[in-house]
Amino acid sequence: MNQLSVNNLSLVFSFALVLIGVAISEREKLNLTKDIFYSIARAVIQLIIVGYLLKYIFRVNNVVLTSAMSFFIVLNAAWNAYKRNPNQHKRYLDSLIAIFVSTYVTMGVLIASGAIKFVPSQIIPISGMIASNSMVGIGLCYRSMNQQFHDQHQQILEKLALGADKKLASLPILRASIKTAMQPTIDSAKTVGLVSLPGMMSGLIFAGVDPVRAIKYQIMVTFMLMTTTSLGSIIAGYAAYQNYFNAQDQLIDG
Amino acid sequence: MSILTMRQVDFVVEEKPIINGINLQVNSGDYLTISGPSGGGKSTLLKLIATLLTPTSGEILFNNQAQASYPTTDYRKEVSYCFQQPTLFGETVQDNLAFPFLVRGKAFEQAKVDHLLDLVDLPESYLTKKITELSGGERQRVALIRNLIFLPKVLLLDEVTVGLDSASKAIVKKLIQRVHADGVTILLVTHESDILAQAQQVIWIKEGKIVDESAISQ
Known part of the structure; x- marks a missing residue:
């Protein structure tokens, strides 16, 4: 085989x-x-x-060691997402919480539904797949947000001057950043199977698994990547926009 | 009755004083213009009053209470700042004029907005007009009424007539006078002599300090 x-x-x-x-x-x-x-x-x-x-x-095959390895992946993914944030006032905790929650909520659902088992050969690769996709999405979210805060600096100031709180003033930027973060995952879901035979499916086919069985895993991966990117970018986005303001609802460096 | 008081206000950026020990008292209903050379600190002074910047030292009182004691968003609804060369946001005029309602969690009031559009000589049909299709003068007028949909206690105007054609300037001047007549305290930064003449009092700012104050007899 x-x-x-x-x-x-x-x-x-x-x-x-x-x-x-x-x-x-x-x-x-x-x-x-x-x-x-x-x-x-x-x-x-x-x-x-x-x-x-x-x-x-x-x-x-130890639970603690498997969990530690999975958490190590999450810590690293969070560190890399944090480094991709161009904002000087970024916080590592924002990325960590976003990747932690998006990874373990997704994984929790997969385990609870019986799609994967809590064994190292499944938990560790899946942790890597989920956390890395969350990391890429969050990195895109941060970069898009920073660019828009730079481009729309005057608009934000005007909204603040009209009495808007920082969330209302930043809402269009926040929405656009989250959209940017999710777009590659959405685009890739549209072409999966037609243009690309993604990693997990290709790996299974390489290993001799029937392609019809392999697609079931790929469908599961598509679902989980959609969830993790949206969860990760929403959590990171809602935390990160606040770092552009000080306690007086003023734009920092503005 | 004093509505705004500045006590020994300093604002320093990278060890360079932009505002230097300013003391100022503005009474409710005053119309004050601020003039002086470019880079003298006039816009910074307005931004400090608007809480878009925080003084390095000194204090600013609004209605005899420290500025910092008010929730920032509530304060900015009462002390409204209109920018020099303002930016409109969204796609249409309505996106801009609906924003003050959104900020206050209130439903859009068509009649109120139509009345303000009329005051600045813009037809009601302009509500749906794209902001990219507006002239400079029209943009300034839309921005100004955006600050006036809910009448503030203090209106801070930063060179709002700069670059306007004479027709737009006349409309803006008339609107400022009308808003002042409605009891709004006006602080206006300007270099233009006809606007200066409209005020009750002029202060001159140079290198972050008030160098002259004069009352203009009306």
């Missing part, structure tokens, strides 16, 4: 694909060669570490 045949030699040959990227960078003077080698080296080292770590965690 398992037809996967990636051995060390085939990995070495597939490294040639990276060299194509390097050649393009050199020829077009993109100055990306160093960055390509660094990112590849980092990815290889991270994957080797995580491969052995997961092997150990799967073998031990």
Whole structure:
């Protein structure tokens, strides 16, 4: 059943694909060669570490260790989402709460419905999928929000001057930022199966699972990504817009 | 009766004093104009009164109570600031004129808005007009009546006649006089002599300080 045949030699040959990227960078003077080698080296080292770590965690099959690994993923996703926020007055806690809630609410529903089991081989990959999608959505939300606060600075001031509270003054920005965060997930759901055969489905098909069974998992993934992106970006958005104001409802740096 | 009092108000940005020890008393119903060279601190003074900025030191009283003792949103409904070259938001004139109702959680009152549009010589049909189709003068008039849908106690006007054609300027001047006659206290920043002449009192601000005060006999 398992037809996967990636051995060390085939990995070495597939490294040639990276060299194509390097050649393009050199020829077009993109100055990306160093960055390509660094990112590849980092990815290889991270994957080797995580491969052995997961092997150990799967073998031990301990609830505490599985939960700790899942939480570690959430902490990292939150840190990366936080770093993507261009606002000087950002707070790590906003990203942590958004990713924590969006990940564990989604996962709770999946476990309660019996779609996944609380075993490390399911909890850890699903944590990664959910948290990383939430992270991407939240990062988009932050960037869009920051751009709009910059572009609509005068409008916000005028609304405040008319007696609006910070929420009412920011509402169009908040809505547009959340929409921006969710758009890639919505677009990707529209084309799933037609343009892309996403990671989980492809992985199952690679492993020899019947495509009809594989799509069931992909449908579940589509549902969970929609939930997690919307939950994450709404929580992060509603927390993050407040960091543009001080306690006197004044725009900071305004 | 004093409606606004400033006591030794300073506003400093990166160690540079923008407003420097200003003392000012404005009585209810006064019409005060503020003039002086550009960059002298006139707009900053209005923004401090409007709570869009907070003094570095000193205090501002409204109705003899510290500005900070009022909930900010309530205060800004009573002390309303109209910007120089204001921005309209949303898509239509109605989006802007409905906003003060939204802020107060009240239903839109067509008759009230129609009356104000009439006062600034804009037809009722302008409610549905796109803001991108308005001239500079029309935008300024819409912005001004946006501040006047619910009459504030104090109206802060920051060079609201700058760049207007003579017809728009005359309409805005007339509206300011009318609002003042209705008992609203006016503080208006301007450089224009005909507007200065309309006020009861003029203060001159230079380098963040009041350098001259004069009462104009009406």
